[in-house]
Amino acid sequence: MRRFIAIIEKYLMRFIVIGFVALVIVQGIMTNDPMRLYLSWGERMEGQSIEFPVSTGEIDQEQNSSSMQVNSPYAILVLSIDKFSSLPNAAILVNGKEIQRFTDNEIRLKLIAGDVVEIDSTQYNFPVEYKVTNISNNLSFPEKGQVFTGNQGMVMIGQIIVK
Numbered sequence: 001m002r003r004f005i006a007i008i009e010k011y012l013m014r015f016i017v018i019g020f021v022a023l024v025i026v027q028g029i030m031t032n033d034p035m036r037l038y039l040s041w042g043e044r045m046e047g048q049s050i051e052f053p054v055s056t057g058e059i060d061q062e063q064n065s066s067s068m069q070v071n072s073p074y075a076i077l078v079l080s081i082d083k084f085s086s087l088p089n090a091a092i093l094v095n096g097k098e099i100q101r102f103t104d105n106e107i108r109l110k111l112i113a114g115d116v117v118e119i120d121s122t123q124y125n126f127p128v129e130y131k132v133t134n135i136s137n138n139l140s141f142p143e144k145g146q147v148f149t150g151n152q153g154m155v156m157i158g159q160i161i162v163k
Contacts (some may be wrong), residue, residue, distance in 0.1 A: 073162055075110075075111050075112075075113070075136045076134075076135065078106060079157075080105055080131050081130060082131060084128070086103050086105060088102065088103050089101070090102045090119055090123070091119070092120075093117070096118075119148070119150060122152060125152050127149055138163045
């Protein structure tokens with residue numbers, strides 16, 4: 001019996017040492033981004049698209065009629081420039097594609113959840129402030145009143161999040 005326990009103990013110690021060495025090696029490999037994608041289930045799930053509609057909740061019909069109301073997954077975003085009447089070289093990009101220019105001092109955008117909004121201010125060599133003047137009631141980000149400043153570069157408004 002004593003011999004049997006000694007054999008089991010020997011194999012158990014080998015298993016523990018090999019397991020610990022394997023754990024250290026795998027953790028070392030996970031510092032490499034391409035390998036982490038294959039070794040970690042969480043990395044593979046990150047960045048998956050959202051299934052639409054984002055919200056299926058009922059909309060209260062007794063809300064103030066002056067508020068901007070849109071059904072999910074769509075949202076309304078109104079951007080404006082205060083110090084200028086227009087900036088025709090400032091382009092609004094949604095998901096990397098130009099959709100509108102600031103030919104007026106206020107622009108109304110109908111966006112869908114997950115859209116990425118940017119403003120190209122590279123044509124102007126002075127700071128330009130863009131303000132979120134109005135939003136629909138189902139828009140979580142960006143928030144009303146936020147100000148974004150562009151100084152001869154791209155202005156990242158961010159990814160649209162609806163409630």
